[in-house]
Amino acid sequence: QQQVKQSPQSLIVQKGGISIINCAYENTAFDYFPWYQQFPGKGPALLIAIRPDVSEKKEGRFTISFNKSAKQFSLHIMDSQPGDSATYFCAATLPYNTDKLIFGTGTRLQVFP
Amino acid sequence: EPEVTQTPSHQVTQMGQEVILRCVPISNHLYFYWYRQILGQKVEFLVSFYNNEISEKSEIFDDQFSVERPDGSNFTLKIRSTKLEDSAMYFCASSDTRQGAKTQYFGPGTRLLVL
Numbered sequence: 324q325q326q327v328k329q330s331p332q333s334l335i336v337q338k339g340g341i342s343i344i345n346c347a348y349e350n351t352a353f354d355y356f357p358w359y360q361q362f363p364g365k366g367p368a369l370l371i372a373i374r375p376d377v378s379e380k381k382e383g384r385f386t387i388s389f390n391k392s393a394k395q396f397s398l399h400i401m402d403s404q405p406g407d408s409a410t411y412f413c414a415a416t417l418p419y420n421t422d423k424l425i426f427g428t429g430t431r432l433q434v435f436p
Numbered sequence: 437e438p439e440v441t442q443t444p445s446h447q448v449t450q451m452g453q454e455v456i457l458r459c460v461p462i463s464n465h466l467y468f469y470w471y472r473q474i475l476g477q478k479v480e481f482l483v484s485f486y487n488n489e490i491s492e493k494s495e496i497f498d499d500q501f502s503v504e505r506p507d508g509s510n511f512t513l514k515i516r517s518t519k520l521e522d523s524a525m526y527f528c529a530s531s532d533t534r535q536g537a538k539t540q541y542f543g544p545g546t547r548l549l550v551l
Binding site: 364412422424425 | 440480481492
């Protein structure tokens with residue numbers, strides 16, 4: 324119930340292409356869905372986040388699409404660059420308690436020139 | 437830009453020994469967290485801390501673990517008697533959830549290796 328399922332596990336994209344990472348959840352009580360980017364040896368860093376009352380959020384080349392009825396959300400990276408090569412985690416939080424992050428399993432993205 | 441800092445960056449210890457991992461959260465933040473990431477796996481919640489007490493803990497956070505905010509700036513995670521399976525990257529995070537911000541800022545992590 325408190326899991327977030329993420330796919331694919333790894334993704335290889337050419338420079339300039341679109342990277343798409345998908346997540347799905349079961350618990351409809353989740354109220355906040357952030358995406359974190361992690362470079363090797365570093366901590367996760369917040370990339371972009373969305374609440375379930377919005378279907379899409381865009382920040383620069385990064386877009387979250389949110390489908391509340393399907394309980395799915397996805398990250399789209401437009402014009403992917405080699406510097407985007409990192410591991411991406413989707414996550415979710417509940418509106419009560421402590422806002423602990425429940426992470427997906429991660430997607431390792433490699434962007435080749 | 438303010439950031440979460442953690443020390444040490446690496447810690448090697450013998451099984452059964454006690455370790456203390458230290459974190460300095462962002463100064464005006466009110467909520468503090470520890471997460472861990474076993475190599476190649478997802479980040480897992482351990483514990484959250486607010487108003488000088490644990491507000492939530494996961495099943496991983498058993499009696500061998502404790503957290504403390506000994507002063508106004510540090511936040512520590514203690515593992516009393518380390519096990520081999522405690523080897524992981526430990527991340528501290530902090531947030532200011534006023535106005536529904538919910539953004540958690542992570543430190544660079546401490547890589548713990550238990551031999």
